Amino acid sequence: MARVGVVGCGQMGAGIAEVCARSGLDVKVAETTGEALELGRTRLTNSLGKAAERGKMTEEERDATLARLSFTTDLGEFADRDLVIEAVVENEQVKTEIFQVLDQVVTRPDAILASNTSSIPLVKLAVATSRPDRVIGIHFFNPAPVQELVELIPALTTGEETIKRAQALVGKVLGKHAIRAQDRSGFVVNALLIPYLLSAIRMFESGIASREDIDNGMEMGCAHPMGPLKLADLIGLDTVASVADSMYAEYKEPLYAAPPLLQRMVDAGRLGRKTGSGFYTY
Ligand SMILES: CC(=O)CC(=O)SCCNC(=O)CCNC(=O)[C@H](O)C(C)(C)COP(=O)(O)OP(=O)(O)OC[C@H]1O[C@@H](n2cnc3c(N)ncnc32)[C@H](O)[C@@H]1OP(=O)(O)O
Ligand SMILES: NC(=O)C1=CN([C@@H]2O[C@H](COP(=O)(O)OP(=O)(O)OC[C@H]3O[C@@H](n4cnc5c(N)ncnc54)[C@H](OP(=O)(O)O)[C@@H]3O)[C@@H](O)[C@H]2O)C=CC1
Incomplete structure (x- = not known):
């Protein structure tokens, strides 16, 4: 999973994009407007600056991380993504519409569509797509670059292969600790x-x-x-x-x-x- 898309660059989207780029992945971040994108980019750049200041990474690593990040207002640019993590507002209708669009634009047959939702049943997002076996909850904690935990939430429809790939990404690539929860609102932590x-x-x-x-x-x-x-x-x-x-x-x-x-x-x-x-x- 070398190419990741992140939808939404608020506090969680920016943090998730940072975590993925720091782990060597090519990350594209989407926002609705150029203004929101600039705010998100600044949030991300400041966080990386803080990480470098605090000795969590060298200045070279910070620059290399920034070079792995790109930004867009066009979800159509997510066609080649292996994994997309949606992190927009906690609103079922908005998220459902985004999953419908992602289903159309993300063309790789094995691509996974994930949501960072805190509480919306994953199955509702899964059935909005034509690939409910490749939809899963990957729930990060705030601030994502600092908190070690990620909850993995398979929907009733999620395939074993998707769970295995998501688990490997979270543990081996991102270096986070994954816990599994059933698709019940709030999962474990919330x-x-x-x-x-x-x-x-x-x-x-x-x-x-x-x-x-x-x-x-x-x-x-x-x-x-x-x-x-x-x-x-x-x-x-x-x-x-x-x-x-x-x-x-x-x-x-x-x-x-x-x-x-x-x-x-x-x-x-x-x-x-x-x-x-x-x-x-x-
Ligand atoms: C709603 C949901 O769906 C789920 C949720 O997320 S619920 C919310 C979960 N989050 C929490 O409970 C947060 C609780 N609060 C905390 O953990 C802490 O107060 C906090 C991390 C937010 C801030 O802690 P702090 O000590 O005041 O801040 P700060 O000193 O800046 O940072 C703490 C550590 O993170 C590191 N850090 C900060 N920003 C960083 C960054 N961008 N990258 C890497 N490391 C960073 C700091 O270097 C510091 O590490 P050391 O202790 O090794 O020096
Ligand atoms: N806050 C937290 O502690 C945690 C939150 N979460 C979950 O993460 C998700 C995001 O939360 P958080 O980052 O805090 O929220 P924020 O309010 O910080 O950010 C939400 C972002 O989504 C953007 N957005 C809204 N609609 C769209 C859209 N259609 N397309 C692209 N971007 C859009 C917003 O842009 P604009 O401002 O322009 O509308 C905004 O930048 C939620 O599902 C939340 O439950 C998970 C773990 C922790």
């Missing part, structure tokens, strides 16, 4: 993490403690690298709400229901770090 984040938001909303005390509680009391409200801001409050909605739709359990404050913050465009304001100001 099924545990999202109710925790929602509980913290409910705790804040009901005035039990300040945002700082909630976050310090989990950072200093449980050695989490960041407290739940800071983490929700890192993930993006729109994404947290969408993941909660998908999980609520799947399980109908109150613990997955997005609290009103989360919904109002999304309505207000306070999405966390990516918009400069969420539970904190950045």
Whole structure:
């Protein structure tokens, strides 16, 4: 799998593209507009600069990584890709439409179409294509260049060969640790993490403690690298709400229901770090 396509260059798309290019793969990244592409390119270049500054790679390696990356606003340029990883907004309709387009444009018969979705059932994306045996969830964690884990989520339709190839890519090529989960909304990590984040938001909303005390509680009391409200801001409050909605739709359990404050913050465009304001100001 030498040629990879990444759709979406937001925080996850940029991180996934960086991870793949750092592992020696030829990576093409697609965004909808030139403006979004420039933002994504800057995000990626800054992250590589930080990696070089922190001694995670040499300046030569950084430049070689950048040389393996190309950018486009035309998904038609993905014809020769061996693997495409979709990382656009957590919206089933948008993702389904992208899978339909990818199915048309990616011409290699053995090419795999993967999604970085956090919660949308993979089978829904698989059946939108003519190759449901070659669709799989490859779910990275934020920030992708730093977190070691990747969840592999085969849909009911995914073939064994696709699972084997995805597993080899994640472990041998990208050097990440893969865990397998069934195609149930939230998989392993978000099924545990999202109710925790929602509980913290409910705790804040009901005035039990300040945002700082909630976050310090989990950072200093449980050695989490960041407290739940800071983490929700890192993930993006729109994404947290969408993941909660998908999980609520799947399980109908109150613990997955997005609290009103989360919904109002999304309505207000306070999405966390990516918009400069969420539970904190950045
Ligand atoms: C929603 C979903 O579907 C799933 C999800 O992703 S849920 C979210 C999962 N993510 C988390 O839980 C994040 C929790 N937070 C953390 O892990 C940390 O706070 C953090 C990594 C985000 C930032 O940590 P920090 O210590 O404040 O930042 P920073 O010092 O810049 O970086 C931490 C390490 O990563 C390295 N790093 C940072 N950027 C890097 C890059 N682009 N490339 C390589 N390494 C990098 C740093 O060098 C540092 O490594 P050392 O400890 O060896 O020096
Ligand atoms: N945030 C996180 O911590 C994690 C998120 N995920 C998953 O990764 C995916 C992306 O999340 P994240 O990167 O955080 O979100 P962001 O909001 O940072 O980025 C989403 C990107 O998708 C782009 N986009 C939207 N529609 C299209 C389209 N039709 N074609 C191409 N690009 C498009 C957006 O561009 P524009 O701004 O121009 O609309 C934006 O750049 C989601 O499925 C999410 O659930 C998985 C793991 C962790």
